[in-house]
Amino acid sequence: MVVSVQNLRFHYDKAPILDIPRWTVETGERIFLHGPSGAGKSTLLNLLAGILLPDSGTIEVQGKAINTLGARQRDKWRARHIGVVFQQFNLIPYLGAVDNIRLAAGFAGATGASGRARELLLALGLAEEQHHQSASRLSIGQQQRVAIARALVNRPALLIADEPTSALDRENRDAFLSLLLNQAGECRTALVFVSHDLALADRFSRTEALADINRAEGCH
Numbered sequence: 001m002v003v004s005v006q007n008l009r010f011h012y013d014k015a016p017i018l019d020i021p022r023w024t025v026e027t028g029e030r031i032f033l034h035g036p037s038g039a040g041k042s043t044l045l046n047l048l049a050g051i052l053l054p055d056s057g058t059i060e061v062q063g064k065a066i067n068t069l070g071a072r073q074r075d076k077w078r079a080r081h082i083g084v085v086f087q088q089f090n091l092i093p094y095l096g097a098v099d100n101i102r103l104a105a106g107f108a109g110a111t112g113a114s115g116r117a118r119e120l121l122l123a124l125g126l127a128e129e130q131h132h133q134s135a136s137r138l139s140i141g142q143q144q145r146v147a148i149a150r151a152l153v154n155r156p157a158l159l160i161a162d163e164p165t166s167a168l169d170r171e172n173r174d175a176f177l178s179l180l181l182n183q184a185g186e187c188r189t190a191l192v193f194v195s196h197d198l199a200l201a202d203r204f205s206r207t208e209a210l211a212d213i214n215r216a217e218g219c220h
């Protein structure tokens, strides 16, 4: 089991946003998570990543309750075990593709990741002459590939993706999703993918409406 959530409660200021009695994600599982705007999907992803901490309850990723770690250990642990892809790819604009990926490997304490970075970029269809092109000079489609490679360089047990396709046209969206799913599959990485676009749901092994697992009334 990659993720185990038990009796999770979370609020920002007033209303409870999340109250999840139990929720699990198995190794290699691909979950499509949807729900209305403001329901708490991004909040749940941030809790899984240990960026936010729960009011109560436990969140284990790979058997570790990430909220029991100190801030620095948590950052390192996240870098090692969790990959992240957001709508904004957050690449360092003046670094080349390979260096952006090596940076992520460095956060996880890995050295000599250039080989794996290049291998991933080639598998994702980024030609060698672009591997050292600064990220700001890559097309959006090329930046997507770098973002996927960066998320997977440490062979994470869990990949979380927050609306990564929402700014893309249909063709790019489908291509991006295929790349993401194929690469995640190669690493047996479990995927929690948040999107409003229900047309994508049939490419996942499980579709989950947040309201079905969350008992909080919240603001939605």
Ligand SMILES: Nc1ncnc2c1ncn2[C@@H]1O[C@H](COP(=O)(O)OP(=O)(O)OP(=O)(O)O)[C@@H](O)[C@H]1O
Pocket (backbone or CB within 6 Å): 012, 013, 017, 035, 036, 037, 038, 039, 040, 041, 042, 043, 044, 219
């Ligand atoms: N930092 C914050 N401080 C206070 N309230 C917040 C904060 N971040 C989010 N919220 C509120 O918490 C609720 C859940 O937000 P969240 O971003 O998790 O929803 P979401 O389901 O991801 O929405 P969307 O689909 O629009 O991205 C919303 O009502 C939002 O306004």
